[in-house]
Amino acid sequence: MLHVLIIVGCAIAVTIFIWRRNRDKGQIREASWAIVILWGAAALQIAIARHLPVSLPTDWISMLLEPIYVPIVAWLKGG
Known part of the structure; x- marks a missing residue:
């Protein structure tokens, strides 16, 4: 449990x-994306x-792209 607290504490400090x-420089969008990542x-x-x-990152990628590539593959196969 200590390692979880260390990770969260470091993430809070870096956030x-x-x-x-970035707030002082007016780069709120970049700061938001950095915090999300x-x-x-x-x-x-x-x-x-x-x-x-x-799960593996390839599973995440295939899950995210499935709505796009399934119709394309079906169209290419002629179905």
Whole structure:
């Protein structure tokens, strides 16, 4: 449980740093994307540390692109 608290604590500290630094420069959009990516990586690290089942990135990509490539493949096959 300690490693989860360390990961979350570091993510909070880095989030505050990113937000304050980019807020002063007026780069809110970039700061928001950086924070989203940071917390996604933190969630993945927590899942790995807690030995939760994590699927491969190829599964995520195929799941996200399925609505696009299934009709294209069906059209190419003539169906």
